[in-house]
């Protein structure tokens with residue numbers, strides 16, 4: 231969890247980095263000229279001086295390097311946050327950047343340990359007034375989950391922005407540098423305050439609650455299916471927040487003691503579904519089960535019976551959906567009141583799993599849990 235942790239393990243890897251970083255810088259050079267010219271110095275900075283942005287690097291494709299054989303293969307998390315910042319010309323005109331390495335992983339390996347380290351570092355930086363905004367560099371696979379976790383635990387109204395890229399730093403037309411530039415613009419801008427955790431990729435500013443990855447490889451992957459982006463950003467026009475995007479009512483929960491959240495399993499529903507995955511979750515000690523249901527959070531009769539039995543044992547059951555957009559509504563085809571179930575409203579299963587925070591906080595009564603899910607409207 232320190233800068234040392236990200237240091238290349240061998241000298242050979244060190245040499246690769248030494249060779250690659252200048253190459254990355256060179257590859258970004260032509261883009262940099264445009265960016266530096268488009269950015270009016272001070273345009274997005276406070277009058278009193280440049281805002282202080284703490285950059286917390288976790289890895290991901292944005293810090294990835296291509297396989298030397300140019301097969302399309304690459305490794306996430308090879309470049310440090312500091313090297314990333316240095317490789318994008320013009321950032322120093324937007325903000326005073328200070329980078330720290332929290333982890334160097336592909337976000338498919340994201341875990342409680344990194345989440346807690348991020349949350350604690352951000353809160354500390356805000357409480358001690360060490361930063362005016364936070365920028366987190368992250369892989370895109372679970373970017374939405376980290377964004378939503380932090381949205382639920384970080385207190386204060388200073389901007390927290392999360393950024394990633396779909397192409398590694400060494401790719402032709404890498405999208406990382408542009409995304410980084412725009413993310414710093416947003417993190418450094420006073421108009422970004424009070425909007426919760428935001429993700430900035432591909433010219434769009436999207437809220438942690440709404441954003442989801444919608445395409446496996448395209449750079450146009452992140453969307454907010456229910457409500458769209460809260461704003462747009464580009465190097466020429468700057469930031470435009472949409473007037474109607476007032477932001478969600480945000481509730482923050484205390485970070486639980488220890489380094490682990492309670493076990494909550496996501497169970498995916500489908501045709502011919504039986505009770506086995508639910509029984510498995512129960513036998514492995516799940517404290518909660520999130521159903522990635524069909525349609526409006528539905529599932530088969532056998533699965534439903536198993537969920538009802540789970541709820542009777544005190545396991546929290548949250549009905550979400552495998553469908554990409556829409557809401558899950560109480561008591562439509564399932565009697566949630568009778569069964570003691572909760573519905574996830576607009577939260578997809580991977581976000582509804584943050585029932586973990588509520589369970590850890592001792593919130594276990596279905597009515598109270600339901601209020602936490604609907605509190606945002």
Ligand SMILES: NC(=O)CC[C@H](N)C(=O)O
Pocket residue numbers: 289290291292306335336337338368369370371372394395396397
């Ligand atoms: N484009 C990406 O960032 C995906 C790479 C990797 N799987 C990650 O999430 O970190």
